[in-house]
Amino acid sequence: MAQANTVSLSRLPPTFASLRYPNFRRWFAGQILSLAGTWMQAVAQGWLVYELTGSKLALGTISFAGSIPTLFLMLPAGVIADRVPKRKLLIWSQAGAMLSAFALAALSLSGVLQVWHIAVLAFFLGVVNSFDAPARMALTPELVEDRRDLQNAIALGSMMFNLARIIGPAIGGLVLAQLGASWCFVLNGVSFFAVLLALLTLRLPRDVGNQDRTRRMTAELGEGLRYIWHSPVTRTLIILIGITNLFGFSYAVLLPAYAADVLKVGEAGYGYMNAAVGVGALIGSLAVASLSRSRYRGWHLTLGSFMFPLSLILFSTVRSFPLALAALALVGLGFVTQSTNANTMVQTLAPDHLRGRVMAVYSFMFFGTSPFGSLLSGAVAQAWGPVLAIIAGASACLICAAAVFLLVPAIRNPQS
Numbered sequence: 001m002a003q004a005n006t007v008s009l010s011r012l013p014p015t016f017a018s019l020r021y022p023n024f025r026r027w028f029a030g031q032i033l034s035l036a037g038t039w040m041q042a043v044a045q046g047w048l049v050y051e052l053t054g055s056k057l058a059l060g061t062i063s064f065a066g067s068i069p070t071l072f073l074m075l076p077a078g079v080i081a082d083r084v085p086k087r088k089l090l091i092w093s094q095a096g097a098m099l100s101a102f103a104l105a106a107l108s109l110s111g112v113l114q115v116w117h118i119a120v121l122a123f124f125l126g127v128v129n130s131f132d133a134p135a136r137m138a139l140t141p142e143l144v145e146d147r148r149d150l151q152n153a154i155a156l157g158s159m160m161f162n163l164a165r166i167i168g169p170a171i172g173g174l175v176l177a178q179l180g181a182s183w184c185f186v187l188n189g190v191s192f193f194a195v196l197l198a199l200l201t202l203r204l205p206r207d208v209g210n211q212d213r214t215r216r217m218t219a220e221l222g223e224g225l226r227y228i229w230h231s232p233v234t235r236t237l238i239i240l241i242g243i244t245n246l247f248g249f250s251y252a253v254l255l256p257a258y259a260a261d262v263l264k265v266g267e268a269g270y271g272y273m274n275a276a277v278g279v280g281a282l283i284g285s286l287a288v289a290s291l292s293r294s295r296y297r298g299w300h301l302t303l304g305s306f307m308f309p310l311s312l313i314l315f316s317t318v319r320s321f322p323l324a325l326a327a328l329a330l331v332g333l334g335f336v337t338q339s340t341n342a343n344t345m346v347q348t349l350a351p352d353h354l355r356g357r358v359m360a361v362y363s364f365m366f367f368g369t370s371p372f373g374s375l376l377s378g379a380v381a382q383a384w385g386p387v388l389a390i391i392a393g394a395s396a397c398l399i400c401a402a403a404v405f406l407l408v409p410a411i412r413n414p415q416s
Contacts, residue, residue: 015290018153024143030198037191039168044184060378066122070368073130078360093132098192105185134360159285173271224357242365247396250373276325280332298412304337305401312394
């Protein structure tokens with residue numbers, strides 16, 4: 001039966017082993033198109049906000065509005081992801097994101113769009129993403145039949161994200177320059193049909209929730225939190241990801257201001273800057289996928305945790321556009337090497353019945369720290385400029401990476 005449902009391993013190199021599973025192939029194809037549209041919208045929205053306000057703080061505020069729901073909803077969403085079929089939860093979340101994109105497009109095309117509209121829709125999308133993220137991460141093991149291919153599936157999922165990050169900003173920058181932000185929003189809305197079709201055609205062996213719904217949500221959440229607290233490696237990885245996103249990844253919020261005021265490269269250059277990060281991240285994803293059964297993923301994670309902040313500091317010091325693109329590619333490579341290996345290690349260690357809750361906490365630290373990082377970086381950039389804001393955030397990440405390296409050697413233990 002398994003042979004009938006999969007493509008022979010001999011036809012695929014180890015880097016793409018997970019694509020032999022039909023469910024994973026459908027999800028992979030649908031998500032690439034949808035995520036490319038999402039990146040198009042992100043590029044257009046950031047540029048439009050800066051064009052309307054001229055404020056670096058506004059960039060951070062809009063990002064804050066889009067991320068703040070995760071502080072209140074991500075953890076309970078993880079409990080729900082363990083209770084209900086993950087595919088159904090994802091269908092609803094993707095449909096909500098599609099409606100948000102079309103609403104933004106309609107307001108923009110009608111000429112009435114204001115910054116507060118963008119903030120409200122960003123908040124709504126944050127609510128949707130709070131339920132989407134833990135369900136999406138917890139669904140991955142159900143898309144591959146052999147758990148030995150789980151790390152490969154996670155790495156290819158990261159590759160899918162970063163391939164879209166190359167395609168989306170590059171096309172988005174061109175569409176933004178030629179047709180305006182409105183059509184980026186329209187194309188994003190249309191792209192969601194691809195992932196909805198993929199979700200509707202998945203054939204999962206057990207499309208049911210696995211939790212007793214009579215139990216209190218707080219008791220189920222507490223069970224997941226106790227597991228994390230008593231697992232030193234999982235706990236450290238989640239804290240590392242939180243620090244990285246709080247202080248480091250907020251650089252992305254400042255890219256519109258950096259493109260306009262520091263490098264002076266305009267809309268198209270801004271798109272290329274996002275695409276450069278995606279190129280580096282894609283290379284990192286392919287490398288992690290090809291090493292999916294390596295015993296040294298902890299060392300790979302450590303390498304990425306140092307490469308990411310050091311590359312950010314390099315980016316902040318150059319004024320040549322080609323050198324800036326090269327530094328951003330290294331930023332993407334370092335970030336993906338760190339985050340993909342961390343994601344894999346957390347998912348591999350998590351028990352099946354707790355995976356939704358564990359990944360909700362992981363997602364909470366991945367996304368939930370962004371509101372404060374965005375506001376902080378926006379405020380620092382407004383006062384002292386985007387260059388110092390990026391350097392300060394990268395320095396905090398570098399200190400954290402050094403602390404983990406010195407204090408938690410178990411991270412690098414192959415048996416971990």
